[in-house]
Structure formats: structure tokens, C-alpha cells
Amino acid sequence: MPPAKCDYNTNITSFPLLFSGTPTAELYNSVIQPYSIEFQWASRSVSPSFLTGTVKNVIDESSIYGSGLSNISTIRYNNTLYNLYSVQICSASHKSWLLPASNKDQNTEDLVITFYNPSLTRSYVIIVLPIIKNGTIAKDPAYLTALGSGQTNGTFTLGSCMPDKKSLFIYYSTCLDGYTEHQSTQTVSVFVAVGGISVSSSLMTSIKGKITGGAVPVINLPFTSYFANKISSIDNTDIEQYVLSTNDLLNYEGIKNTYIDLSVQQRDDPSSAYKCVALNPEKDIVDGKIKVDIESGELLSKVLAERDAIMAASGVVPQNPSTASKFNKNMNLALGIFFALLILLGLIYLISSWWTNSTPNMGVVGGIVYTPDWVAKIPMYGVMVIGAGLIGFIVGATVV
Numbered sequence: 001m002p003p004a005k006c007d008y009n010t011n012i013t014s015f016p017l018l019f020s021g022t023p024t025a026e027l028y029n030s031v032i033q034p035y036s037i038e039f040q041w042a043s044r045s046v047s048p049s050f051l052t053g054t055v056k057n058v059i060d061e062s063s064i065y066g067s068g069l070s071n072i073s074t075i076r077y078n079n080t081l082y083n084l085y086s087v088q089i090c091s092a093s094h095k096s097w098l099l100p101a102s103n104k105d106q107n108t109e110d111l112v113i114t115f116y117n118p119s120l121t122r123s124y125v126i127i128v129l130p131i132i133k134n135g136t137i138a139k140d141p142a143y144l145t146a147l148g149s150g151q152t153n154g155t156f157t158l159g160s161c162m163p164d165k166k167s168l169f170i171y172y173s174t175c176l177d178g179y180t181e182h183q184s185t186q187t188v189s190v191f192v193a194v195g196g197i198s199v200s201s202s203l204m205t206s207i208k209g210k211i212t213g214g215a216v217p218v219i220n221l222p223f224t225s226y227f228a229n230k231i232s233s234i235d236n237t238d239i240e241q242y243v244l245s246t247n248d249l250l251n252y253e254g255i256k257n258t259y260i261d262l263s264v265q266q267r268d269d270p271s272s273a274y275k276c277v278a279l280n281p282e283k284d285i286v287d288g289k290i291k292v293d294i295e296s297g298e299l300l301s302k303v304l305a306e307r308d309a310i311m312a313a314s315g316v317v318p319q320n321p322s323t324a325s326k327f328n329k330n331m332n333l334a335l336g337i338f339f340a341l342l343i344l345l346g347l348i349y350l351i352s353s354w355w356t357n358s359t360p361n362m363g364v365v366g367g368i369v370y371t372p373d374w375v376a377k378i379p380m381y382g383v384m385v386i387g388a389g390l391i392g393f394i395v396g397a398t399v400v
Contacts, residue, residue, distance in 0.1 A: 006175035006185050006228060012242055013175050014232035015126075015188065015221065019096040021236035028099070028168060028194065028245040035171060035246035036255045037125075037191075038076040041159035042084075047146035048156060049210070050089075055220055056212040059147065061087040061158065073158055075115050077125050077189070085116035085124070087158065089207060090219040094128055094192045097170055103196055106133045109204060109216050111144075111161055111197070122173075122187040124223070129161060135198030144199060148206035161197060165250040168194050172243050177226045188223070191249055 006013050021027075048059045062072060062084040073084040090112055095104045111129040141161040146154060169191045176186040208216055234242055248255045 004178035008230035011175035013228040013230045016093040018233040032245045036248045036252045038252045040074045041157045042071040042073045043157040047151045059087040082115035082117045085114040099194045124188040126190045128192040130196035132196040133201045135200045168247045169249045
């Protein structure tokens with residue numbers, strides 16, 4: 001079980017994480033990875049609205065902060081299902097990460113979407129969409145338009161607020177202390193759209209008018225008081241240690257066919273890229289390339305071995321692709337040998353029969369030409385020998 005306190009020397013322990021360096025496309029591309037989440041956006045026929053009371057900036061969209069909605073948006077992250085926890089409009093939280101830098105002055109609010117799975121150590125996934133007030137009324141997201149206008153009829157979904165599916169996101173994990181000394185730490189995954197989403201100034205004015213008091217508060221999260229705030233800011237020199245980026249977060253359909261398992265995303269590296277690394281050539285190198293898990297940075301053979309051990313402990317027999325490949329190869333070889341021997345014995349039988357019947361002094365008894373017994377029995381003996389050999393070969397190939 002994780003400890004009650006985060007490791008303050010190595011873990012980010014705050015939200016938001018501030019960036020004191022200079023954001024550039026080149027910097028973000030240096031830590032880019034093909035990371036993706038499967039989103040399932042629920043639709044509603046009644047326009048969204050803000051709640052009243054202490055959570056006045058929270059929208060009535062989730063099962064926790066909702067109004068009896070029958071369907072809830074979900075995500076599948078690392079092969080695990082998370083339910084929508086909250087949706088809110090709050091004051092800007094990640095200005096320092098925005099690209100281009102000119103967007104910072106136009107970002108005073110964020111749309112923040114939080115997902116939750118209470119059964120996991122990594123309980124929360126937060127999607128931060130900085131609102132950039134440079135849009136036009138004609139292109140405003142339909143969901144936010146309905147929120148600002150109070151429209152009551154139609155079909156509304158949070159998916160309309162998402163940027164382009166190839167938009168760039170930065171990603172970091174932040175550690176949350178246990179709320180008592182006996183409770184373990186939790187991990188919060190944070191994804192920030194560094195290009196934000198474009199919304200017209202007039203719509204944002206309408207939306208803020210719907211919030212009780214007319215002011216947009218700071219972000220409202222259920223765990224803020226448990227952040228230690230020891231590592232709350234990084235610069236350019238720290239980014240490789242703490243931050244990843246991806247332009248595939250919203251591109252699940254496009255990326256799922258490229259990677260066999262999105263929870264163990266595989267990258268092919270040339271073997272020459274690794275120096276002084278202990279490798280097993282039979283397992284780690286295929287066609288001169290090393291299989292690496294980009295989530296953990298470990299050799300894929302090690303990751304798969306650990307997963308196989310877990311599956312075996314739970315009574316599930318894992319499939320071994322290399323064993324299946326070896327079996328198929330051996331079976332092909334066995335069938336090839338079988339048909340080759342069959343053709344060879346057939347040729348011997350035909351030649352022996354022809355030779356016996358065409359030679360005057362061979363195979364003649366009382367003026368009658370006959371085929372010797374050993375020739376006549378070639379098919380039967382051949383089938384017996386080949387059949388026994390084939391069965392033995394299949395058994396041997398199966399247990400290898």
C-alpha cells in the first residue's frame with residue numbers, strides 16, 4: 001500500500017502545476033508520446049445550468065453534481081472506466097503553459113472536467129480546457145452556448161467543447177497526501193489543452209452572468225486541501241522529468257489500431273540506440289528493434305512478464321505471442337515434411353511397379369507378372385510411418 005505522505009523530493013504535489021520557463025512547440029515536442037483516452041460523451045435534451053449554493057460555478061452534468069441525469073459521460077483510461085465527477089467554469093489555472101504566448105492575455109477562465117474512479121489509487125483524471133476569448137458567435141461550442149443562453153430544448157453534449165482531435169495537450173501526475181495518517185496517497189492525472197478552446201467574449205459575458213454573484217471563482221476540487229504544495233512549479237530543465245505531451249489524447253479511434261494495447265503502448269527503437277543495457281536478444285530484440293513500453297520506459301518483455309505473472313495468479317493463462325509463432329512455424333515445417341515424404345513414397349511406388357512390369361526376367365512366376373509384396377505394401381507402411389512421425393512432431397512442437 002502506498003504511504004500516507006507523498007515523496008516531496010520527487011513528486012509534484014500541487015494543482016495547478018506552474019511553468020516558470022518559456023513554452024515552445026519544440027520544447028513540448030521533445031517530450032511527446034502517443035497517449036490517448038477513449039471518451040464517451042453523454043447527451044442531454046435540457047440545456048446545462050449552474051448549480052446554486054457553495055458550488056455555484058459547477059454545472060449540473062454529473063451524477064454527484066447533477067439534476068437526475070440518466071446518462072453520464074465516461075472515459076476509459078489505462079483500460080479502466082472513470083465516471084464524470086464534475087464540470088465547472090473557473091478562473092484560469094494553467095496560463096503559463098499556453099501556446100502561443102499571446103493567448104495568455106485572452107485566458108481568464110477555464111472549463112475543467114473531472115473524472116473519478118474511487119476504487120483506484122489513481123482516482124482522478126482532470127481535463128483542463130483554457131478558454132481563449134478570441135472566438136466568434138458562429139463558432140461557439142453548442143454546449144457553452146446553451147449554458148449561456150438558458151436554452152431548454154435541443155441535444156447538448158460536452159463533446160462539442162473539445163478542441164480538434166489532434167490538439168496538443170501536456171500531461172502531468174500530481175500526488176495527493178492521504179487525508180489521515182492511515183490513508184494511502186492518491187495520484188491525480190492532469191491533461192491541459194495548451195492551445196485552449198476559442199469562445200467569443202460575448203458568450204463568456206453571458207455565462208458569467210449565470211453564476212451567482214457574477215464572478216468566476218477559483219477551481220473547486222474535492223481534494224485541494226490534501227496537496228502538500230512542495231513541488232508546485234517547474235522550468236525548462238525539469239520538463240523531461242515531470243511532463244509529457246501528446247497530440248493524440250482525443251484521437252482514440254485513430255491511434256487504437258496502431259498500438260496493440262493502449263495500457264502498454266509499444267515503441268520500436270533501433271538496438272543501436274541503447275548502450276550498456278542488459279538485453280535478452282531472444283526476447284527484447286525483434287528484427288533489429290527493441291520493444292519499449294512508453295508509459296514506464298521499461299523493456300516490453302519485462303512489462304509483459306509482470307502482467308503474465310499477475311494473470312497467472314488470478315487463474316488466467318496469458319497468451320504468449322512468441323510461443324504461438326513458434327508453434328505455427330513448427331506446424332508449417334511438419335506439414336511440409338509430411339507432404340514431401342508422401343510424394344517421395346508415391347514416386348517410389350510408381351517406379352517400382354513400372355520397373356517390375358517392364359522387366360522380362362523380374363517378377364515372373366509361371367508366366368504371370370506380379371508386383372512383389374514389399375512394393376505393394378509401400379503405401380500402407382508409408383502412411384503408418386508418416387502418421388506416427390507427424391503426431392510426434394505436433395506433440396513436440398506444442399510443448400516447446
